[in-house]
Amino acid sequence: MRILSVGGTDFVQAWKNMGHHVLSMGKGAGHDVPLEHLIGPRELWEILSARDFRPELTVWVDRCRPLEVFGLERLPGVVVGYSIDQYCNPWHVPYSWAFDLFLVAQKDYLKLFWDPRAWRECRWFPLYCRLDMDRDPGMERDIPVSFVGTLNPPLNPDRGPFLRRFRQACPTIVQQGAYAPIFGRSRIVINQSVVGELNFRLFQAAACGAAVLTEDVENGLREAFVPGEEILVYPRNDASAATRIAQEALADPERLGEIALRGKRRVQRDHSATVRAREIIRLAEDLQASGAGSRRKNGMRVVREHLLKTYASLATDKEIPLPPEHRRFYAEVARDACLETFG
Structure with a gap:
């Protein structure tokens, strides 16, 4: 399976070990596509086209940072999101509509994501350890x-x-x-x-x-x-x-x-990253078989309504420490979402 990993990288090596073709994208070291600035939908597609990479599965993993890559909701295949810190990032609730499946690390917050109009599934998906880093060294416990x-x-x-x-x-x-x-x-x-x-x-x-x-x-x-x-x-x-x-x-x-x-x-x-990575693949295969991507695309108007809320929140929330150019970017994509949705 061709997997586009956006944000956190904890599952990337596990997917590679399973034989999947993974392309990782995000800020910081360790990504195949390191980002120096925010990426809009057109630039995202240009990056994927230049690498001849058409994802069958896209996974956004929260790093407790504002959005860096836009347009995931338009990608082919199955799109999955994983919210780590939803308790301090209320914009994750409207953003969840960009995905076919949205995973929530804290079980009691699931109810915030429920909506009678929803076709996308939300489920509890606990955090984990990384066994390549988190292991018992067998030393004296002094x-x-x-x-x-x-x-x-x-x-x-x-x-x-x-x-x-x-x-x-x-x-x-x-x-x-x-x-x-x-x-x-x-x-x-x-x-x-x-x-x-x-x-x-x-x-x-x-x-x-x-x-x-x-x-x-x-x-x-x-x-x-x-x-x-x-x-x-x-x-x-x-x-x-x-x-x-x-x-x-x-x-x-x-x-x-x-x-x-x-x-x-x-x-x-x-509760290891490998266990979670395997479960994401299993869930994605079920979604792929059920035509989840088509449901998302058919409901794109509702998706854009919620993305408008997401971008407007990021552009205006003074509690989020952001440089002015980022706020302007969020305001611009909010305007574009508004025009696409309401004309």
């Missing part, structure tokens, strides 16, 4: 508890105070940067999220062989893991409870090791 991540993220004012309270009673290595070397030496990784989402750290830490102590939240946590057997949980933002659970677990190293091992096996079996 770090009792660790946290690696942004310490004062602007969208998460609770993290700093929570970690300070937790560390007062439970000494913890807290740092930013490369997580795998620290997780690979940790007995427990404490996890804290923005709005109760299942974040990447949950899957990465488990894959690195640490026991994960994470918030007891919704968004499909109990379908992804079994608390008490594969992970440990604490009430959200309750540092006292998290401290007590961590200390009890550290005092019982045999049980803690069993939880870590079961958590690692669970992510290796069910």
Whole structure:
């Protein structure tokens, strides 16, 4: 299958290993087509034509950045989108109409995408680990508890105070940067999220062989893991409870090791990038057989209505840090969508 991958690259190597012909496009290193600027529909088609690449499957993978490539809804074959951070990117809801299938990383947000007019399918598609990067090095676990991540993220004012309270009673290595070397030496990784989402750290830490102590939240946590057997949980933002659970677990190293091992096996079996890549192919083949691309093209007027909302939101939302030239670009494509839709 010829696959155009736009945005995130975590599934690219898995698809190549399966024998698919993959062309990746996006900003940053590691892409076949590295982008230096925003790409409109005409330029997108020119790039594909120059490479004689007619995709049978196009997959947009969210990188928590505004749109960089426009016109995916016009491409042949099946078009799939994967929203990672829908909880802080409301424009993903109208943008989902550009796709035959839209995958949503946080289960409780699925209801936001429901629409009685919809022909496109939306489904829960949890995050994952990358087993080429997230693995147990088999080293001595000389770090009792660790946290690696942004310490004062602007969208998460609770993290700093929570970690300070937790560390007062439970000494913890807290740092930013490369997580795998620290997780690979940790007995427990404490996890804290923005709005109760299942974040990447949950899957990465488990894959690195640490026991994960994470918030007891919704968004499909109990379908992804079994608390008490594969992970440990604490009430959200309750540092006292998290401290007590961590200390009890550290005092019982045999049980803690069993939880870590079961958590690692669970992510290796069910929550790796390779598992997700295979599932996308399976879903795309079903969509291809059912003629999903034709339904999208026949409903293009409704698609354009929603894309108009998407582009207008990106052009005007002052909470999104964008350079003026990007806002002008979004305003221009919003105008074009308006003219195509309403004449």
